Every structure is written in structure tokens, then in C-alpha cells.
Amino acid sequence: MARLGGDEFTAILCxxxxxxxxxxxxxxxxxxxxxxxxxxxNLVHVSACIGIARLSQMGMTEGDMxxxxxxxxxxxxxxxxxxxxxxxxxMSLRVNREVRLTNDLLSAIVNGEFELLYQPIGHTGxxxxxxxxxxxxxxxxxxxxxxxxELIPLAERSGAIDEIGLWVFETAAKQAKLWCSxxxxxxxxxxxxxxxxxxxxxxxxxxxxxxxxxxxDGNAILIEITEGVILEGNADIxxxxxxxxxxxxxxxxxxxxxxxxxxxxxxxxx
Numbered sequence: 536m537a538r539l540g541g542d543e544f545t546a547i548l549c550x551x552x553x554x555x556x557x558x559x560x561x562x563x564x565x566x567x568x569x570x571x572x573x574x575x576x577n578l579v580h581v582s583a584c585i586g587i588a589r590l591s592q593m594g595m596t597e598g599d600m601x602x603x604x605x606x607x608x609x610x611x612x613x614x615x616x617x618x619x620x621x622x623x624x625x626m627s628l629r630v631n632r633e634v635r636l637t638n639d640l641l642s643a644i645v646n647g648e649f650e651l652l653y654q655p656i657g658h659t660g661x662x663x664x665x666x667x668x669x670x671x672x673x674x675x676x677x678x679x680x681x682x683x684x685e686l687i688p689l690a691e692r693s694g695a696i697d698e699i700g701l702w703v704f705e706t707a708a709k710q711a712k713l714w715c716s717x718x719x720x721x722x723x724x725x726x727x728x729x730x731x732x733x734x735x736x737x738x739x740x741x742x743x744x745x746x747x748x749x750x751x752d753g754n755a756i757l758i759e760i761t762e763g764v765i766l767e768g769n770a771d772i773x774x775x776x777x778x779x780x781x782x783x784x785x786x787x788x789x790x791x792x793x794x795x796x797x798x799x800x801x802x803x804x805x
Contacts, residue, residue, distance in 0.1 A: 558621070562619070565582075584617070586605060587619060607622040632678070636689055641695055649673055653670070665722060667723075668725045671727075697732060697735075705745050725758070726756065727759045728759065733775050736775070739779070752783060757784070
């Protein structure tokens with residue numbers, strides 16, 4: 536047993552039984568660490584995730600073993616607390632894919648690989664369409680169509696979300712301006728915004744500048760946010776909401792009730 540650094544430890548099981556009993560010992564370690572204990576009068580709860588790598592082929596080095604175990608640990612953490620996973624080659628392929636996609640994110644804008652599709656939103660009674668939702672799609676030259684469920688987390692972790700989000704806002708605003716000029720003055724396009732985009736004023740001011748440059752009314756854009764954005768209780772986020780409200784831009788809660796479902800959220804938007 537050795538401490539690698541921070542909160543990471545490594546253990547080596549030798550012999551044939553070590554390869555077979557990795558899961559058994561992982562369950563025991565997780566169970567023991569999950570026991571609550573008292574520390575200076577406070578009840579403390581600890582959890583752990585474990586990644587397991589096997590010496591599966593000749594020529595593997597200690598570095599290979601640690602890298603495989605780390606990839607398995609990453610997979611276990613993504614599934615929640617108290618999990619353990621064995622390394623598989625699929626994990627390595629998935630990580631390599633993530634690295635490639637992350638590196639290609641920013642160039643995707645320049646190369647014209649992003650596209651916005653517009654899903655019409657009609658009135659159930661009259662059937663009149665006055666709203667549309669902008670849906671982001673990434674056509675990667677090698678991997679094909681990349682789902683937003685994969686794209687957005689990568690963009691948030693890499694820091695590319697601001698530039699991508701700005702492209703989405705500007706593209707949607709230009710489309711709204713075009714439709715207004717073609718006889719649809721009341722059209723409104725909704726776009727999804729990541730919580731990360733509200734954590735700096737630069738994104739906010741860029742949005743407002745785009746509207747000014749296009750001479751577009753703020754009510755032509757609706758920004759969809761998640762409950763988690765509001766529950767952060769960040770003063771910068773509240774300031775952004777106020778400036779957007781002043782400009783006439785509407786806010787809407789996306790997937791309301793899937794996170795905290797607090798009625799106080801609605802009050803904070805008024």
C-alpha cells in the first residue's frame with residue numbers, strides 16, 4: 536500500500552489470487568471507508584472509488600499499470616461514489632476520443648463544423664409558430680455527428696464553452712433578425728446556456744453588444760438555464776440576470792423539477 540499524492544492511494548495484489556480477487560477486496564475497502572466516525576466531536580462520512588488494472592500482457596511497465604488504473608478510477612468516479620471498475624481497452628479508446636474532440640473544439644468554429652437547427656414551437660390552439668428552440672449540432676470530420684450530451688461537458692471542462700456559447704448566441708440572434716425582416720416581428724428564439732457562461736461578465740457584455748450591433752430587441756431571445764445556475768447563489772449570476780432582464784431578454788428554467796424543484800427559484804427570476 537502506498538500514497539500516490541493528495542487523496543489517492545495504490546495497493547498491489549500479488550500472485551494469481553490478486554488478479555482474481557481485485558473486486559472482492561475493492562468491495563471490502565469501500566465498505567470499511569464508508570463507515571462514519573467521530574472527529575473532534577463531529578460525525579464524518581468518507582467514501583471512495585477504486586480503479587483496478589491487471590498485468591494482462593508481457594512487457595507492461597509500472598507506468599502502464601498506473602495509467603490503466605487511473606483510467607479505471609476515472610470511469611468509477613463518473614458512475615458515482617462507492618464504485619469500482621476494472622480497466623478495459625474501451626476506456627483507453629474513450630479517453631483518446633475525448634482528448635481528440637477537446638483539441639478539435641475551438642477549430643470547429645473556424646472550420647464551420649457547428650450548425651444550429653431550429654425546432655418550431657407552435658401554439659396548441661391556433662397552430663401559429665412564434666417561437667423556436669436553437670439546437671446545437673457538431674459535424675466532426677472524423678467522428679461524424681457529436682451529441683450535445685458529449686459536446687457540452689467537454690466544452691465546459693476545456694474552457695471552450697464561452698466561445699462556443701458566444702457563437703450560438705450570435706448565430707441565433709442573426710437568424711431572429713432575418714426572420715423579423717421577413718415579416719415575423721414577434722419571433723423569439725430560445726437558446727441553452729451553460730452555468731459556466733454566467734461566471735464572468737465578458738460573456739454577458741458580448742451578448743448585449745451583439746443585440747446592439749444588430750439593432751435587435753431583447754425579447755427576440757430567450758435563454759434557458761437549469762435550476763443549478765440559480766442555486767449557486769452567486770452575486771455575479773444575479774447581476775447577469777438583472778442586466779438581461781433590463782435588456783428585455785427572457786429567462787426560462789430548462790428541465791424544471793429534475794434537480795431541486797424549489798419554488799423559491801421562480802421568485803428569484805421575477
